[in-house]
Amino acid sequence: MRSEGRRAPDVTVRVLDPKVSADTVNGYLDTLADVVPAITDFFNPATTTRIRLVVDPGYTDGPAATGGGVITVSAAYARSHPRDLDVVTHEVTHLIQGYSPGTYADWWHWVEGVADYARYRFGRDNAAAGWSITHYERGSALTDGYRATARFLAWAVAVGGDGIVQDLDTTLRNGTYTDKFWAARTGDDIAALWSRYVRASVKGWRPV
Numbered sequence: 001m002r003s004e005g006r007r008a009p010d011v012t013v014r015v016l017d018p019k020v021s022a023d024t025v026n027g028y029l030d031t032l033a034d035v036v037p038a039i040t041d042f043f044n045p046a047t048t049t050r051i052r053l054v055v056d057p058g059y060t061d062g063p064a065a066t067g068g069g070v071i072t073v074s075a076a077y078a079r080s081h082p083r084d085l086d087v088v089t090h091e092v093t094h095l096i097q098g099y100s101p102g103t104y105a106d107w108w109h110w111v112e113g114v115a116d117y118a119r120y121r122f123g124r125d126n127a128a129a130g131w132s133i134t135h136y137e138r139g140s141a142l143t144d145g146y147r148a149t150a151r152f153l154a155w156a157v158a159v160g161g162d163g164i165v166q167d168l169d170t171t172l173r174n175g176t177y178t179d180k181f182w183a184a185r186t187g188d189d190i191a192a193l194w195s196r197y198v199r200a201s202v203k204g205w206r207p208v
């Protein structure tokens with residue numbers, strides 16, 4: 001799918017490790033061109049789409065991180081996982097979220113859950129990376145973040161309507177989020193919703 005006619009992101013890329021293949025770097029750029037307009041439209045149309053991408057051999061804390069308008073991908077990760085191009089889909093969602101540092105500190109699981117929900121929904125080729133939220137992991141908790149929380153969000157959309165993740169994102173960005181959001185939005189508090197989600201998952205519910 002091309003992004004012609006939509007706002008293409010303005011991406012500056014620096015590759016600090018010559019052993020990272022050009023195919024992988026071009027794959028990140030193609031992925032960003034494809035997913036940024038969709039994720040921006042979905043969550044935060046007012047956001048800027050100026051992105052700096054650095055593939056850095058000095059970053060070793062994980063696959064990638066985002067801060068200060070910069071997406072940093074670990075060069076070691078880029079070399080060992082050349083088909084995981086949607087790692088940048090998760091990361092660019094953090095730029096589009098634009099939450100305050102306090103929101104990141106207080107509601108980390110939602111921050112990472114929303115980013116993985118965006119990867120699930122808008123990712124260009126999650127299958128190539130073997131990445132999905134299909135499987136329910138027994139014993140997972142809402143506060144695990146990442147795929148565990150994203151999977152709950154996919155269920156919340158399935159039972160509560162498509163706007164629920166966007167409303168969650170808006171309250172997080174406004175700095176007004178509390179867990180009362182869920183009772184106000186659905187009639188059930190967050191603990192009751194999580195219990196319903198677990199029961200549904202054990203009975204076989206899975207995201208499409």
Ligand SMILES: [Zn+2]
Nearest residue numbers: 090094112115
């Ligand atoms: Zn993240």
